[in-house]
Amino acid sequence: LIKEYEAGGDEYIPTLGIPDEEFATVKKLITKEEIRVVTLAKLKLRHDMCLWDIGAGSGSVSIEADHLLPNGRIFAVERNPQCVEFIKENLSKFNARHVTLVEGDAPGCLENLPDPDRVFIGGSGGNLWDILDTVDGRLAAEGRVVINAVTLDTLTAACEFFENAGYQLEVTTVNIARTRPLSDYKIFESYNPVYIIAAVKE
Amino acid sequence: LIKEYEAGGDEYIPTLGIPDEEFATVKKLITKEEIRVVTLAKLKLRHDMCLWDIGAGSGSVSIEADHLLPNGRIFAVERNPQCVEFIKENLSKFNARHVTLVEGDAPGCLENLPDPDRVFIGGSGGNLWDILDTVDGRLAAEGRVVINAVTLDTLTAACEFFENAGYQLEVTTVNIARTRPLSDYKIFESYNPVYIIAAVKE
Amino acid sequence: LIKEYEAGGDEYIPTLGIPDEEFATVKKLITKEEIRVVTLAKLKLRHDMCLWDIGAGSGSVSIEADHLLPNGRIFAVERNPQCVEFIKENLSKFNARHVTLVEGDAPGCLENLPDPDRVFIGGSGGNLWDILDTVDGRLAAEGRVVINAVTLDTLTAACEFFENAGYQLEVTTVNIARTRPLSDYKIFESYNPVYIIAAVKE
Amino acid sequence: LIKEYEAGGDEYIPTLGIPDEEFATVKKLITKEEIRVVTLAKLKLRHDMCLWDIGAGSGSVSIEADHLLPNGRIFAVERNPQCVEFIKENLSKFNARHVTLVEGDAPGCLENLPDPDRVFIGGSGGNLWDILDTVDGRLAAEGRVVINAVTLDTLTAACEFFENAGYQLEVTTVNIARTRPLSDYKIFESYNPVYIIAAVKE
Numbered sequence: 158l159i160k161e162y163e164a165g166g167d168e169y170i171p172t173l174g175i176p177d178e179e180f181a182t183v184k185k186l187i188t189k190e191e192i193r194v195v196t197l198a199k200l201k202l203r204h205d206m207c208l209w210d211i212g213a214g215s216g217s218v219s220i221e222a223d224h225l226l227p228n229g230r231i232f233a234v235e236r237n238p239q240c241v242e243f244i245k246e247n248l249s250k251f252n253a254r255h256v257t258l259v260e261g262d263a264p265g266c267l268e269n270l271p272d273p274d275r276v277f278i279g280g281s282g283g284n285l286w287d288i289l290d291t292v293d294g295r296l297a298a299e300g301r302v303v304i305n306a307v308t309l310d311t312l313t314a315a316c317e318f319f320e321n322a323g324y325q326l327e328v329t330t331v332n333i334a335r336t337r338p339l340s341d342y343k344i345f346e347s348y349n350p351v352y353i354i355a356a357v358k359e
Numbered sequence: 360l361i362k363e364y365e366a367g368g369d370e371y372i373p374t375l376g377i378p379d380e381e382f383a384t385v386k387k388l389i390t391k392e393e394i395r396v397v398t399l400a401k402l403k404l405r406h407d408m409c410l411w412d413i414g415a416g417s418g419s420v421s422i423e424a425d426h427l428l429p430n431g432r433i434f435a436v437e438r439n440p441q442c443v444e445f446i447k448e449n450l451s452k453f454n455a456r457h458v459t460l461v462e463g464d465a466p467g468c469l470e471n472l473p474d475p476d477r478v479f480i481g482g483s484g485g486n487l488w489d490i491l492d493t494v495d496g497r498l499a500a501e502g503r504v505v506i507n508a509v510t511l512d513t514l515t516a517a518c519e520f521f522e523n524a525g526y527q528l529e530v531t532t533v534n535i536a537r538t539r540p541l542s543d544y545k546i547f548e549s550y551n552p553v554y555i556i557a558a559v560k561e
Numbered sequence: 562l563i564k565e566y567e568a569g570g571d572e573y574i575p576t577l578g579i580p581d582e583e584f585a586t587v588k589k590l591i592t593k594e595e596i597r598v599v600t601l602a603k604l605k606l607r608h609d610m611c612l613w614d615i616g617a618g619s620g621s622v623s624i625e626a627d628h629l630l631p632n633g634r635i636f637a638v639e640r641n642p643q644c645v646e647f648i649k650e651n652l653s654k655f656n657a658r659h660v661t662l663v664e665g666d667a668p669g670c671l672e673n674l675p676d677p678d679r680v681f682i683g684g685s686g687g688n689l690w691d692i693l694d695t696v697d698g699r700l701a702a703e704g705r706v707v708i709n710a711v712t713l714d715t716l717t718a719a720c721e722f723f724e725n726a727g728y729q730l731e732v733t734t735v736n737i738a739r740t741r742p743l744s745d746y747k748i749f750e751s752y753n754p755v756y757i758i759a760a761v762k763e
Numbered sequence: 764l765i766k767e768y769e770a771g772g773d774e775y776i777p778t779l780g781i782p783d784e785e786f787a788t789v790k791k792l793i794t795k796e797e798i799r800v801v802t803l804a805k806l807k808l809r810h811d812m813c814l815w816d817i818g819a820g821s822g823s824v825s826i827e828a829d830h831l832l833p834n835g836r837i838f839a840v841e842r843n844p845q846c847v848e849f850i851k852e853n854l855s856k857f858n859a860r861h862v863t864l865v866e867g868d869a870p871g872c873l874e875n876l877p878d879p880d881r882v883f884i885g886g887s888g889g890n891l892w893d894i895l896d897t898v899d900g901r902l903a904a905e906g907r908v909v910i911n912a913v914t915l916d917t918l919t920a921a922c923e924f925f926e927n928a929g930y931q932l933e934v935t936t937v938n939i940a941r942t943r944p945l946s947d948y949k950i951f952e953s954y955n956p957v958y959i960i961a962a963v964k965e
Contacts, residue, residue, distance in 0.1 A: 170405070171400075171403040171404055171405055172404050172405065172406055172426075172427040172428070172429075173375070173396070173399050173400050173404060173427050174399065174400025174401060174402070174403055174404075190400055191397045191400065191531065191533070193400075194375075194396040194397055194399070194400040195393045195396055195397065197375050197376065197396070198373075198375050198376025198392055198393065198395075198396040199376060200373075200376070201373040201376055202373055202374050202375060202376075203371070203372075203373055203374060204374055224427075225374040225375050225426075226374070307748055307749070308746040308747050308748045308749075309740065309746075309747035309749070309918070309922065309934060310746050310747055312915070313919045313922070313923075316545070316915065316919070317919075325540050326538070326540065326545070327537060327538055327539075327540045328537065328538045328545060328547070328915060329393065329535060329536070329537040329538075330535070330536045330537070330547060330936075330956065331393070331533070331534075331535055332533075332534035332535075332736050332738070332751070332938055333531060333532070333533055333534075334531070334532045334736070334751075334753065334754050335529060335530065335531040335532070336528070336529055336530045336531075336713065337529075338527050338528065338529045342712040342713075342714050343518070343528070343530060343712050343713035343714055344711055344712050344753070345530070345532060345711070345712075345713070345753055345754050346753055347736070347738075347751035347752065347753050347754060348751065349738065349748070349749055349750055349751050350738050350749050350751060350936065509950055509951070510948040510949050510950050510951075511716070511720065511732060511942065511948075511949035511951070512948050512949055514713070515717045515720070515721075518713065518717070519717075530713060532734075532754065534736055534938050534940070534953070536938070536953075536955065536956050538915065544914040544915075544916050545914050545915035545916055546913055546914050546955070547913070547914075547915070547955055547956050548955055549938070549940075549953035549954065549955050549956060550953065551940065551950070551951055551952055551953050552734065552940050552951050552953060574809070575804075575807040575808055575809055576808050576809065576810055576830075576831040576832070576833075577779070577800070577803050577804050577808065577831050578803065578804025578805060578806070578807055578808075594804055595801045595804065595935065595937070597804075598779075598800045598801055598803070598804040599797045599800060599801065601779050601780065601800070602777075602779050602780025602796055602797065602799075602800040603780060604777075604780070605777040605780055606777055606778050606779060606780075607775070607776075607777055607778060608778055628831075629778040629779050629830075630778070720949070729944050730942070730944065730949070731941060731942055731943075731944045732941065732942045732949060732951070733797065733939060733940070733941040733942075734939070734940045734941070734951060735797070735937070735938075735939055736937075736938035736939075737935060737936070737937055737938075738935070738936045739933060739934065739935040739936070740932070740933055740934045740935075741933075742931050742932065742933045747922070747932070747934060749934070749936060
């Protein structure tokens with residue numbers, strides 16, 4: 158359809174809203190385009206911030222954030238070896254200059270990173286509470302943590318953590334359905350709902 | 360690549376996801392934060408494009424697009440005098456350098472603008488068909504039109520136009536609900552659903 | 562879980578909300594439990610009415626309506642031979658006494674049925690306009706037609722018909738997501754959205 | 764099987780889906796028509812059951828259940844004096860013969876009621892945990908509790924209770940938007956989302 162990413166540079170990449178199918182990924186696991194940009198909006202990024210992207214998956218959030226942090230730094234943290242390969246491939250394809258890949262288990266592998274202004278948690282591998290504990294100790298004042306939850310269990314645990322820790326909390330549920338461009342009939346197909354938790358350190 | 364809001368106080372404005380309450384506007388009419396960023400994602404902006412924002416309202420879409428078109432041009436078209444004042448105020452507050460305000464009725468006032476690569480229609484003042492006709496005549500090859508519809512009437516009319524004109528069409532419905540940050544209980548409050556129509560000229 | 566439909570009678574069948582998995586059906590095609598009861602609510606059935614269920618599929622709407630029309634009549638119209646077998650099996654299992662199966666193509670096969678007070682159209686096999694034309698000619702004054710649309714095409718066509726014919730029109734969109742009872746984590750899974758069109762003859 | 768509303772004017776009341784505006788109520792607080800019928804479906808009522816409706820509000824759930832429990836008993840429990848008056852008025856208008864009004868605070872006022880097969884909790888007045896504790900002690904084997912939650916707090920607390928108590932749990936989120944029948948344009952207006960928790964005693 159639209160030729161993008163052709164030449165040796167950024168000029169064909171949209172500055173927001175990279176289509177899901179442009180990423181090397183396991184299709185079912187990618188943060189969908191629409192969810193990704195709402196997530197980025199909730200992060201309230203400023204040009205020179207430090208962002209941790211924990212459970213980066215295919216790196217799609219880090220890569221879209223790259224445009225929004227022209228003077229900042231992004232650390233894409235991932236422990237799954239297959240995902241790590243996807244991230245490498247995608248960082249190269251999209252020429253994401255501010256993103257550093259960090260292989261390993263969170264929270265352990267976060268130790269040597271610079272303190273974050275913003276943290277996105279797309280996956281926690283069962284260590285959500287430990288990760289949040291570490292994040293809370295390192296996050297800058299007025300810092301912001303955003304979590305995408307697809308289970309009620311994660312939603313509940315995250316809200317409990319942030320309320321105990323005195324953060325200001327907003328939960329946004331996003332229900333998206335879309336038609337497929339090339340089908341004869343415009344059937345709406347739903348994504349599963351996502352809960353986007355945004356917590357601000359007071 | 361992406362410029363920052365520099366002057367007095369503006370340094371705290373995020374590079375995506377400006378909170379609704381930061382805009383001078385009639386509260387009920389603003390394109391909500393979450394809808395705005397999904398709309399921008401659907402526009403698939405590239406750094407040097409020309410965007411028409413027709414029925415710009417408070418100018419919020421143009422202002423968020425300003426970051427995403429560092430080498431581009433944006434024309435915010437609006438006929439309502441009160442909205443025009445809001446746009447002026449917001450352009451000044453957010454220091455949106457690539458946005459030009461165009462006062463007047465579409466499609467008439469579009470005549471002297473440069474041809475667009477991208478067109479967003481947030482409001483059509485009852486002239487949707489005429490506006491689409493004009494846009495279709497001026498839009499670049501592989502250009503893209505995005506319309507936010509809140510009525511079934513607009514959704515139907517827009518789809519009919521684009522199918523007749525041979526565009527490739529995608530419709531995304533967005534249902535958002537969110538909790539209020541400062542209330543004692545986390546009650547989810549819904550926005551009305553929005554249909555985001557994205558049409559690509561073949 | 563709960564033993565239902567065991568004995569030779571109605572006593573174990575819930576009087577509303579028969580679980581989807583109790584019906585003989587093609588799983589993807591059944592009108593889901595939640596959608597089915599909202600559809601029945603929109604039909605505004607009274608005890609002695611005549612209901613046409615056009616494109617009855619597995620007969621689930623007719624069978625749930627059976628309880629709500631203790632002195633009425635229901636005609637389940639279906640042309641697909643496999644679906645006809647499902648309906649027979651379900652009518653027998655649920656002992657639906659007021660439901661008559663009508664095999665054949667609508668609108669042709671509607672000719673010999675008594676005039677309806679209520680009509681539900683779950684599927685139209687590409688003949689929506691002809692079916693609506695026939696229904697309109699036969700429907701009682703203050704009668705009511707309910708259509709479940711999953712495509713924008715059906716939604717648009719149905720609305721156009723009813724507006725031309727002078728009906729009062731309401732469209733309800735239903736977005737449902739639910740957790741699976743027996744999984745370890747409560748992941749919300751979405752149904753595709755359904756548009757329930759309710760039209761009242763003036 | 765299912766009785767009808769007989770007296771003056773009542774013959775026009777449907778056997779399911781009584782319009783919200785037919786109930787004496789505080790408009791914002793009524794369980795909306797669509798939510799009400801999905802709630803009833805989740806209760807899986809059988810003809811001769813005993814239902815407790817705790818926090819009955821305007822009594823709309825009890826009144827719609829009256830049709831579905833032709834040989835059963837319904838206890839509508841409410842402590843707010845204004846709501847009690849609404850319930851009295853509605854029970855009279857709809858001639859709901861199987862519904863008994865119980866004025867007072869739950870769980871205290873539940874003591875003298877017969878044990879329930881089904882329990883619906885529409886409001887808990889801050890005593891959710893105590894009410895669930897009492898309900899758990901009285902509920903029949905294979906009994907079923909349904910709760911409508913509009914806050915994340917209630918959703919979380921209810922899920923925690925049921926998981927601790929070993930119930931099988933399903934959560935259904937319902938997002939409804941509908942057009943207004945008499946407006947010129949078909950604008951979709953959303954209800955706030957409701958979480959319908961259905962728990963089955965093993």
